[in-house]
Amino acid sequence: MCGIVGAVDRRDVTSLLTEGLRRLEYRGYDSCGIAVLQQGALRRVRSVARVANLAAEVAAANLSGMIGIAHTRWATHGAPVAKNAHPIFSSGEIAIVHNGIIENHESLREELQAHGYVFESDTDTEVVAHLIHRMWTEQAAQGAKDLLCAVRHALERLHGAYAIAVFARNDPGRVIGARAGSPLVVGLGEQGNYLASDVMALAGAVENFIYLEEGDIAELTLDGVRLVDRSGHAVQRDIKVHRASTHSVELGPYRHYMHKEIFEQPNVIADAIERVDTISADLFGQGARHAFREIDSVLIVACGTSYYAGMTAKYWLESLAKVATQVEVASEYRYRSSVANPNTLVVVVSQSGETADTLAALKHAQTQGHRHTLTVCNVASSTMMRQAEFQHLTSAGPEIGVASTKAFTTQLVALFLLALTLSKQRGRLPAAQEATFLDQLHRLPGKLNSVLALEAQIIAWAETFARTDHALFLGRGLHYPIALEGALKLKEISYVHAEAYPAGELKHGPLALVTSQMPVVAVAPNDALLDKLKSNLQEVRARSGQLYVFADADSRIASGDGLHVIRMPEHYGSLSPILHVVPLQLLAYHTACARGTDVDKPRNLAKSVTVE
Ligand code: G6P
Numbered sequence: 001m002c003g004i005v006g007a008v009d010r011r012d013v014t015s016l017l018t019e020g021l022r023r024l025e026y027r028g029y030d031s032c033g034i035a036v037l038q039q040g041a042l043r044r045v046r047s048v049a050r051v052a053n054l055a056a057e058v059a060a061a062n063l064s065g066m067i068g069i070a071h072t073r074w075a076t077h078g079a080p081v082a083k084n085a086h087p088i089f090s091s092g093e094i095a096i097v098h099n100g101i102i103e104n105h106e107s108l109r110e111e112l113q114a115h116g117y118v119f120e121s122d123t124d125t126e127v128v129a130h131l132i133h134r135m136w137t138e139q140a141a142q143g144a145k146d147l148l149c150a151v152r153h154a155l156e157r158l159h160g161a162y163a164i165a166v167f168a169r170n171d172p173g174r175v176i177g178a179r180a181g182s183p184l185v186v187g188l189g190e191q192g193n194y195l196a197s198d199v200m201a202l203a204g205a206v207e208n209f210i211y212l213e214e215g216d217i218a219e220l221t222l223d224g225v226r227l228v229d230r231s232g233h234a235v236q237r238d239i240k241v242h243r244a245s246t247h248s249v250e251l252g253p254y255r256h257y258m259h260k261e262i263f264e265q266p267n268v269i270a271d272a273i274e275r276v277d278t279i280s281a282d283l284f285g286q287g288a289r290h291a292f293r294e295i296d297s298v299l300i301v302a303c304g305t306s307y308y309a310g311m312t313a314k315y316w317l318e319s320l321a322k323v324a325t326q327v328e329v330a331s332e333y334r335y336r337s338s339v340a341n342p343n344t345l346v347v348v349v350s351q352s353g354e355t356a357d358t359l360a361a362l363k364h365a366q367t368q369g370h371r372h373t374l375t376v377c378n379v380a381s382s383t384m385m386r387q388a389e390f391q392h393l394t395s396a397g398p399e400i401g402v403a404s405t406k407a408f409t410t411q412l413v414a415l416f417l418l419a420l421t422l423s424k425q426r427g428r429l430p431a432a433q434e435a436t437f438l439d440q441l442h443r444l445p446g447k448l449n450s451v452l453a454l455e456a457q458i459i460a461w462a463e464t465f466a467r468t469d470h471a472l473f474l475g476r477g478l479h480y481p482i483a484l485e486g487a488l489k490l491k492e493i494s495y496v497h498a499e500a501y502p503a504g505e506l507k508h509g510p511l512a513l514v515t516s517q518m519p520v521v522a523v524a525p526n527d528a529l530l531d532k533l534k535s536n537l538q539e540v541r542a543r544s545g546q547l548y549v550f551a552d553a554d555s556r557i558a559s560g561d562g563l564h565v566i567r568m569p570e571h572y573g574s575l576s577p578i579l580h581v582v583p584l585q586l587l588a589y590h591t592a593c594a595r596g597t598d599v600d601k602p603r604n605l606a607k608s609v610t611v612e
Pocket of ligand 1: 303402
């Protein structure tokens with residue numbers, strides 16, 4: 001989603017800004033732009049093409065300056081056209097970039113128009129630019145110019161979420177940043193000071209960071225950084241060292257990050273469980289041992305792929321730990337009137353830790369009276385990790401492809417560990433069973449490698465899927481969420497319409513869609529529901545549907561007329577979903593490649609959705 005970079009430097013900042021935008025590209029965007037202060041004037045270049053084109057245009061326009069701001073935009077208010085791309089200017093005096101949504105922009109727009117401001121874009125951001133300009137000129141009239149103060153007073157008028165970076169033509173040594181609801185970090189360097197919506201943007205440029213807290217406003221100059229809270233009182237924040245590994249964001253021999261990340265799964269899962277030699281609540285942070293004993297139920301809240309990880313975990317938590325579990329989409333939960341049980345453990349699951357709906361759901365749960373909260377997340381420094389009582393880092397490493405893969409399987413590992421922990425605390429995990437589960441976890445990377453070895457067969461299937469417009473995915477029980485995730489992967493990157501159903505529901509509707517033109521993917525582990533699933537597959541065959549079945553080696557399903565089978569390793573018990581999702585990731589990936597889509601940056605989607 002939208003990305004911000006800002007800089008005050010002793011050198012020209014344009015290459016640092018464009019490199020920062022390049023590093024933020026993975027978040028998804030539809031336009032981009034950069035503005036600098038050059039020879040006493042605001043100058044900008046904006047583009048609806050890729051950052052690489054923007055960099056070329058910046059060079060062609062001879063843009064250069066010692067202070068500047070830059071942005072990748074994922075359109076919310078206003079179409080993705082050049083006039084709506086950021087930076088947005090006010091009166092040739094104020095330049096701003098903004099992530100988030102200003103909810104009261106319509107009333108502010110009317111007010112500002114009444115004061116003579118002419119709007120050039122359809123964005124909500126432009127009201128912020130004009131508001132700051134208004135405060136700035138009012139101050140100037142009183143002979144007291146303080147950009148930070150003007151920004152702070154403008155922000156007081158806003159409802160909604162924002163992270164912003166601002167500079168003024170008349171104040172050449174200063175960039176102001178502020179956050180409320182959207183992340184923003186300050187990078188401290190020897191040659192200058194910087195702002196970014198994500199530390200990744202400044203990887204390699206600086207190692208010392210300040211993570212701004214809600215309501216913080218930062219003033220960056222060459223001499224240092226001044227921080228105030230929303231009332232204008234000086235605040236101190238810790239400096240954290242973050243040495244970004246540039247290696248992990250390089251593509252290496254792969255064509256796409258998604259492909260690389262699918263193949264990283266054995267290694268990242270091995271890393272995640274390397275030090276797990278016993279099941280203990282300590283895996284979830286200090287104090288979890290005591291708090292987890294108090295809880296009598298679990299509520300998992302998440303979005304997208306992370307939500308499907310939560311759905312899978314429900315089966316584990318209820319079957320292994322016998323703890324009643326609910327799973328809810330964050331955007332629904334946060335606005336629903338629910339009954340809080342102080343003994344419920346609220347678990348938010350998120351790759352980024354910044355998804356606006358999930359973060360708001362976490363805060364909502366806390367204000368509703370839920371005492372115990374846990375974040376399962378892939379970004380140690382994220383807002384969700386700081387907001388929850390307990391934390392578990394999934395350690396998948398940076399995930400760049402918009403479609404989540406390795407973050408999902410590491411979330412599943414984390415949630416399986418949670419189920420085992422609650423089970424052990426409740427006396428339901430005998431030592432021998434614990435040892436068996438740990439052994440299975442440690443052998444999981446090897447099993448994943450044997451699934452990845454099926455890639456050539458999956459590529460052959462992808463040729464067929466690339467020619468279809470619709471596909472149906474079936475699964476049962478623990479593998480129903482895996483079918484959902486397979487359908488989500490296919491639609492998000494290949495744009496093939498795909499739906500997933502619990503196989504037993506087929507006869508209640510989707511069977512009407514089945515013809516010889518409809519590929520039906522079935523996830524067929526050799527578990528207790530296999531015979532039921534086989535009956536469901538017969539229902540498809542009887543209507544001439546084409547079946548594509550991922551069957552465990554021991555599930556006795558053989559290829560035949562209209563029945564295509566890829567043989568998986570032998571059934572892997574409770575951990576089977578982690579194996580079964582991998583061929584579905586590969587099927588989506590190769591279908592997308594065959595259709596020639598932008599696999600890592602699918603249209604209209606963003607990696608980290610930091611607005612509602
Ligand atoms: C976006 C991404 C998905 C992701 C979802 C939740 O929609 O494109 O891949 O699953 O957000 O993100 P989170 O970071 O909270 O897991």
